[in-house]
Amino acid sequence: xxxxxxxGCAINLVEPFLRMDRMPxxxxxxxxxxxxxxxxxxxxxxxRVNMKNLVVVSxxxxxxxxxxxxxxxxxHTTHGRAIPFATGLKLANPKLNVVVYSGDGxxxxxxxxxxxxxxxxxxxxxxxxxxxxxxxxxxxxSAPTTPGNVITSxxxxxxxxxxxxxxxxxxxxxxxYVARWTVFHVKQLARSMSEAFAKTGFSFIExxxxxxxxxxxxxxxxxxxxxxxxxxxxxxVKHGAPTGEVGLTKSGEIAVGKFIDRVRPDYLxxxxxxxxxxxxxRYVDTLDLEECQCQEE
Amino acid sequence: MAKGSxxxxxxxxxxxxxxxxxxxxxxxxxxxxxxAKGYHPPQVVAPEKCSGCDLCGMYxxxxxxxxxxxxxxxxxxxxxxxxxxxxxxxxxAR
Amino acid sequence: MxxxxxxxxxGVHFMDGDHACCEGCLAAGAxxxxxxxxxxxxxxxxxxxxxxxxxxxxxxxxxxxxxxSIAVQGAVWAGAKAFTVTSGPGFxxxxxxxxxxxxxxxxxxxxxxxxxxxxTGLPTLPAQGDMMQCRWGSHGDYAIxxxxxxxxxxxxxxxxxxxxxAEKYRVPVMLMLDEVVGHMTEKVVIPPAEAIALEPRRxxxxxxxxxxxxxxxxxxxxxxxxxxxGYNFHVTGLTHDERxxxxxxxxxxxxxxxxxxxxxxxxxxxxxxxxAEGCEGAEAVVVSYGITSRVAQRAIDLARQKGLKAGxxxxxxxxxxxxxEICRLAGQVKxxxxxxxxxxxxxxxxxxxxxxxxxxxxxxxxxxxVHDPGDILAAxxxxxx
Numbered sequence: 001x002x003x004x005x006x007x008g009c010a011i012n013l014v015e016p017f018l019r020m021d022r023m024p025x026x027x028x029x030x031x032x033x034x035x036x037x038x039x040x041x042x043x044x045x046x047x048r049v050n051m052k053n054l055v056v057v058s059x060x061x062x063x064x065x066x067x068x069x070x071x072x073x074x075x076h077t078t079h080g081r082a083i084p085f086a087t088g089l090k091l092a093n094p095k096l097n098v099v100v101y102s103g104d105g106x107x108x109x110x111x112x113x114x115x116x117x118x119x120x121x122x123x124x125x126x127x128x129x130x131x132x133x134x135x136x137x138x139x140x141x142s143a144p145t146t147p148g149n150v151i152t153s154x155x156x157x158x159x160x161x162x163x164x165x166x167x168x169x170x171x172x173x174x175x176x177y178v179a180r181w182t183v184f185h186v187k188q189l190a191r192s193m194s195e196a197f198a199k200t201g202f203s204f205i206e207x208x209x210x211x212x213x214x215x216x217x218x219x220x221x222x223x224x225x226x227x228x229x230x231x232x233x234x235x236x237v238k239h240g241a242p243t244g245e246v247g248l249t250k251s252g253e254i255a256v257g258k259f260i261d262r263v264r265p266d267y268l269x270x271x272x273x274x275x276x277x278x279x280x281x282r283y284v285d286t287l288d289l290e291e292c293q294c295q296e297e
Numbered sequence: 298m299a300k301g302s303x304x305x306x307x308x309x310x311x312x313x314x315x316x317x318x319x320x321x322x323x324x325x326x327x328x329x330x331x332x333a334k335g336y337h338p339p340q341v342v343a344p345e346k347c348s349g350c351d352l353c354g355m356y357x358x359x360x361x362x363x364x365x366x367x368x369x370x371x372x373x374x375x376x377x378x379x380x381x382x383x384x385x386x387x388x389x390a391r
Numbered sequence: 392m393x394x395x396x397x398x399x400x401x402g403v404h405f406m407d408g409d410h411a412c413c414e415g416c417l418a419a420g421a422x423x424x425x426x427x428x429x430x431x432x433x434x435x436x437x438x439x440x441x442x443x444x445x446x447x448x449x450x451x452x453x454x455x456x457x458x459x460s461i462a463v464q465g466a467v468w469a470g471a472k473a474f475t476v477t478s479g480p481g482f483x484x485x486x487x488x489x490x491x492x493x494x495x496x497x498x499x500x501x502x503x504x505x506x507x508x509x510x511t512g513l514p515t516l517p518a519q520g521d522m523m524q525c526r527w528g529s530h531g532d533y534a535i536x537x538x539x540x541x542x543x544x545x546x547x548x549x550x551x552x553x554x555x556x557a558e559k560y561r562v563p564v565m566l567m568l569d570e571v572v573g574h575m576t577e578k579v580v581i582p583p584a585e586a587i588a589l590e591p592r593r594x595x596x597x598x599x600x601x602x603x604x605x606x607x608x609x610x611x612x613x614x615x616x617x618x619x620x621g622y623n624f625h626v627t628g629l630t631h632d633e634r635x636x637x638x639x640x641x642x643x644x645x646x647x648x649x650x651x652x653x654x655x656x657x658x659x660x661x662x663x664x665x666x667a668e669g670c671e672g673a674e675a676v677v678v679s680y681g682i683t684s685r686v687a688q689r690a691i692d693l694a695r696q697k698g699l700k701a702g703x704x705x706x707x708x709x710x711x712x713x714x715x716e717i718c719r720l721a722g723q724v725k726x727x728x729x730x731x732x733x734x735x736x737x738x739x740x741x742x743x744x745x746x747x748x749x750x751x752x753x754x755x756x757x758x759x760x761v762h763d764p765g766d767i768l769a770a771x772x773x774x775x776x
Contacts, residue, residue, distance in 0.1 A: 184319075
């Protein structure tokens with residue numbers, strides 16, 4: 001039960017998680033990233049996440065700025081490389097609860113290789129991919145996720161190359177939890193984040209979010225609110241849908257829901273099992289896997 | 298009688314309209330007032346309909362509005378919130 | 392603080408430079424490595440992969456050098472000592488993250504076993520062509536430390552030193568081997584753990600709330616904290632202030648970037664290491680490093696047999712460069728002779744520091760083998776004419 005439901009609590013639930021000395025943030029009017037941060041805060045509360053060993057790693061881009069606004073141990077790393085940095089954190093100290101919070105360009109274009117391999121290895125990371133279908137920070141260039149026939153600054157006559165279906169990619173690469181929501185779906189998104197906190201292994205939550213200043217404006221699609229109205233109208237909840245069928249288009253249906261939720265041993269479990277089998281007593285096990293205190297007592 | 302109330306941090310609002318649109322009971326509307334940055338922040342137009350669900354708080358990308366449930370005892374018609382707890386204390390309470 | 396016995400292979404060994412580097416890493420307390428295969432460096436991490444599970448720690452082969460070079464930094468912030476290993480093409484890929492380590496002041500070690508370049512070049516043959524790159528390869532202003540072992544024994548010793556320097560100055564340290572030193576097999580004596588002094592990480596003792604991750608407090612090297620200890624600190628590659636918060640102003644840039652440079656350059660006196668022999672009264676001094684220093688030794692011996700007064704100056708730290716020493720030497724000799732397995736890189740630095748007081752004679756070699764000592768001897772003779 002979240003403390004929003006307790007009487008007499010009159011603070012903004014998200015504020016204890018924010019570096020209030022850095023407010024206001026840099027995101028545009030109608031940008032959805034801040035909304036995802038609200039959902040993240042709710043998920044932290046509802047899951048009773050131990051804030052001491054929570055670490056947030058971001059890459060570069062608008063969503064990459066999330067790390068700087070959260071009042072946790074946080075790392076704003078290089079473009080595309082949040083995931084390998086997070087991998088190093090987690091393997092060196094498995095007690096850390098590592099979240100990667102970054103954008104579609106950062107994670108799936110320049111960071112694509114790392115995204116694939118971390119999912120393949122099933123490293124215990126929770127990846128929140130805010131997908132605004134564009135490169136926002138640098139001025140609105142096309143991204144691998146930009147749907148067809150969209151005007152961007154590097155596709156001024158309309159994009160034409162096929163766009164990535166990130167849910168399908170993550171499913172194929174081996175992620176144990178794959179979900180997609182939009183920033184309209186605030187309750188469901190918070191719930192998905194909570195579910196990811198409870199999973200061990202590579203979890204990937206894609207959040208479709210508006211970029212009003214660049215994507216919406218250049219395509220005469222209104223503002224952030226127009227985008228959320230579109231998400232509301234066009235979304236269909238399709239839990240368990242075959243991920244090959246959930247690709248996105250410029251103004252068509254948006255399949256949302258939890259597509260994949262499966263159990264596979266994570267990287268550290270696999271490593272430990274292999275070492276124990278091969279080395280027996282000679283293996284010096286420093287992992288303390290059972291003692292990962294990701295939730296408060 | 299209102300079961301909830303809303304606090305608006307006027308100066309942080311960028312008038313995106315999410316809270317107005319997605320409040321389930323249409324408590325809010327954009328005002329004609331301006332904040333320092335020139336935006337029209339929302340105002341409460343139907344306070345009696347507020348349930349304190351805090352959907353506005355969840356939607357707001359600028360952390361500029363939040364809702365909360367008020368207890369029966371304090372809902373004596375003034376709609377004022379109880380004194381807020383300091384943020385640090387509230388965090389430790391979890 | 393001394394080495395943990397578990398990681399120290401005390402004894403007298405017959406091993407090659409790559410393997411000795413690995414043992415140096417283990418002795419220094421490295422318990423995490425991320426690597427990517429590239430000739431002629433791969434043996435360092437192959438050995439680490441075999442050794443670390445019986446000591447306690449993790450090796451992961453990443454999908455590329457971009458991943459490896461930043462995974463080690465994540466591991467450092469989680470509490471481990473960490474390193475990665477590569478050669479030319481991989482070193483080029485790692486440049487962005489060397490800059491990130493410099494900017495975020497992440498103590499870590501990069502081992503470059505140099506091979507012929509540019510590009511794919513000569514994967515199995517030596518060169519020393521990355522010497523300027525290790526100093527200047529990433530964009531922007533920053534300073535690093537680079538060490539040049541010339542034997543498997545030095546591969547062990549200087550690797551331990553590299554980790555110590557990294558912790559002391561919170562900087563990425565480059566260990567610049569070449570393929571010959573990496574693959575030559577010689578006697579390596581590894582002392583007992585208690586004889587190996589280690590520099591502890593500069594961890595703060597301040598309580599959370601008081602600690603600022605980039606406050607140097609009048610010194611030049613700030614204290615750091617590990618993730619998961621309750622400090623709630625922020626680390627960013629953006630220009631930042633003492634709180635670690637992005638502060639993208641000329642003032643913050645000036646303060647930060649000047650300090651990143653000064654913490655190495657102004658401490659050069661304590662960092663610079665070299666070997667000078669026979670330089671007093673010499674007419675020419677041969678300045679060299681790495682495998683070339685051993686060929687140069689042969690040339691100097693031959694020159695002395697001919698009665699020529701040739702001195703020897705070996706760079707152990709290539710960066711920071713021994714500016715004062717070279718400048719002083721230049722005032723005493725006719726020529727400084729700089730043989731290198733490249734077309735003239737450190738010779739540029741020698742020439743700059745000589746400031747016109749003497750001739751700087753580069754003895755270049757594009758790489759692929761070591762110099763013929765006769766070529767270095769010829770340069771000595773010519774310089775003395």
